[in-house]
Amino acid sequence: MHSPLDRANSAPPVPARPSGPTWLVTPGIAPARFGTAVGSGAEVVLLDLEDSVPAESKANARAAVLAFAGAWTRRSGGPLLGVRINAVDGTEGLRDVAAMGEKGLWPDLVVVPKVESGREIEAVVQVARGAQAPPKVWALIESPRGVVGLPGIVHAPGLAGVLFGAADYAAAAGCQLTSRAMWYPRAQLVTAAAAAGIPAVDSPFFSLDDQDGLRRDAMEAVELGFAGKVAVHPHQLSVIAQAFAPSPCELAAARAVLDAATLAAKAGGAITTVDGVMVGPPLVEAALAVVRRAGHRPAVTTTSVTKAS
Template sequence: MQKSLPRTSEITDASVGPGMMTWLVTPGVTPARFGTALASGADVVLLDLEDSVPAETKETAREAVLAFVGAQARRAEGPLLGVRINAARSAEGLRDVVALADFSSWPDLIVVPKVESARDIADVVRAARKAASETKVWALVESPWGVLALPGIVHTPGLAGVLFGAADYAAAAGCGLTSRAMWYPRSQLVTAAAAAGIPAVDSPYFDLDDQDGLRRDALEADELGFAGKVAVHPRQLKAITQAFAPSLHDVEEARAVLAAAAEADGAITTAGGVMVGPPLIKAARTVARRAGHNQSATTPAPRAS
């Protein structure tokens, strides 16, 4: 059997960002946790105004989130700060967009949930552009209808990336919230995103006490081609970071490919008995960059042989 090689992708490091592997979602109704989330080590901190906020506290959460975003506007370093608004075509979602439009400081990114067509995100993209904001807009796809509409969604002008929502998808599809049941929608999401040249980020793993299950799920997400994964608690971040960091074997293999390519000076060559051409060289460069970004991280999780 041919041994595995680093996966390649048309998604560049620039499109993914300096660090987009770990996303930590925090309820917008708990402002005391916002600062803790920023200090958690996550690449992206996502303040949630949607599912985790009861209807009667939507306005209070919105005010708390916008106040925190405004206070963090001049940060020189730290994670990206995002806000998940309510569904853009809902009453609360419209209130979220209006509040943002009236706000002088926008977050680094906005996540729009329940996306099932380009129309569901186009207004948010226009609002960000009108405000001359550098805010990136991401689509959260979490239904069978959203998966079927992915070719149109991912090519929406101004869309920065897509996320997968497994729990809502499973509820709508009437399937289990299991790895096997999620293979199809996850693969569809990654494929559509790659075709559009944007990154895809995987759904959270919801069992906080199952670290082994989280590791397996995160490793599978990395293998499928996701750029990162959402965490629902800070204690999940370490396992996700380890899963998405290149293994020592991956790094050594990538270095061997790059060394062989440099020596061949553009000609087709081999490394470790495997033919090396432009696609594998590109993949090796991606692995080397990812390893450099994670050189201070903990030891990567072992890959299955």
Template sequence: MQSSLVRACSAQPASAGFSSPAWLVTPGITPARFDTAIGSGAQIVLLGLEDSVPAEAKADARAAVLAFAGARTQAAGGPLLGVRINSVDGAEGLRDVAAMAEGSLWPDLVVVPKAESGCVIEAVVRAVRKAHAATQVWALIESPQGIVGLPGIVRTPGLAGVLFGAADYAAASGCRITSRAMWYPRSQLVTAAAAAGIPAVDSPYFSLDDQDGLRREALEAVELGFAGKVAVHPNQLLVIAQAFAPSPRELESARAVLAAAAGAGGGVTRAGGAMVGPPLVEAALAVVRRAGHSPALTTAPAPKASR
């Protein structure tokens, strides 16, 4: 039987079931790449209608993305398909949501960019619920105003998770896109998401030829508490997946903690020279859950980045 110490930590937070650490973003203006993205090994493929699509191509990109989303709805298996719509504070975002509703072409996820308050999220959630769609609504936080507004954003009913956009945040705040410069907003995002019981996903790493830098940043995202990280190229996916999968040593230590706690009869005990109480048991359970969610591609060698 489980000890009370283990049972006390076994209730999973709302974000514990999230099992999609590797996301891949693809511009909605390049429909020839959609199938390639689906077969890339990403757990979530995100087609973009916002910054990556020029104004004169918005209508064509919207039609291509939603047609693909409609076809994917009828397909079984494969990754989840998300769509990053335009800001719903503007006409293009409203057209995106209206086209989804009118054609019943709802993807698995809708990502709302430049979220700075719960109001914009509520509008999209209402549209999804009115259509009785199973679509998740995520918020993309990419400005200082969004970071300041996090307490209200993450508590919006129907919000499934949040993503961080480092490039827009850096442009708006006047800082560089470096690890040190992003510590504060990333920590704020993870903390707010954890308090609301929803997952947070880290920003992309933009240097395509720097696999070591990607690995360092992905491991840092794990340390901070992010549930996943976005890739901008398929060659980044394996590094991200490997970073979010616990190492054999981590898994061994976690299992030792759980075994010690199970035999403690409900009291604080020790394992591997460390005291074991509820916080360490909860952390060990999180490691075991991460191992159970690790994709198969974590067993393959990391590919070299290509230009």
């Protein structure tokens, strides 16, 4: 029989993380910014064909984004390149997907906006299957109907992850764009994503000059269980990265839990204490999550924590 620590250490993290917590969205109508975005340090760069592009500029933005995607070669350690297409229940979204398929110019990931059912994801996944390297397809949830429909959306075949769109959600729900008003939909999104074993990424914080507000909002995202957060300006990236990285004290505490659990497993037990606090399987799982957030695997092995049968 294996200890809880053994099972947790040998299993992949759930929900799976994207490449990193920092996402940067850039208007698809501004190709001069594309190079700056990919050099910003963001782990995912998202070129936007939807909200930031006026109707009369959709075709030009599509051409610019696909040209950049075609010339893009990801360097080792470089960001993933994503594209937020238009909603697939409209003409422009269908044109976006058709152009990618016809030209074979797929980014690393495609974000589908205003998703309210799994059918919208399935449609994009079906077209993307013809790509030499099919992109990861993400759903952007930004309406009350999308939140209510999460159980069906997160289990759509081929879905890689979900993002939250707070501004559109607030407008559709008739609520304020405040932290407290967003607690419920954010928690629903994280819960549904965790149940499906996929990551959830939080909405941008739109006040560009409020770094303290951004820090609080990013820390809330960490507490809720989000795997990352979208930035709307490069100067937001460092705050987001700091929020999602465990502090030295948090990391040390997590390692102490793992060390204690390893010793307990060697002695044939699954429960131990650390600094007077009882530590069982749930706290071991939490400690493992902290270590993974720091980018390190725990210093335990499947042989060192095998519980005697």
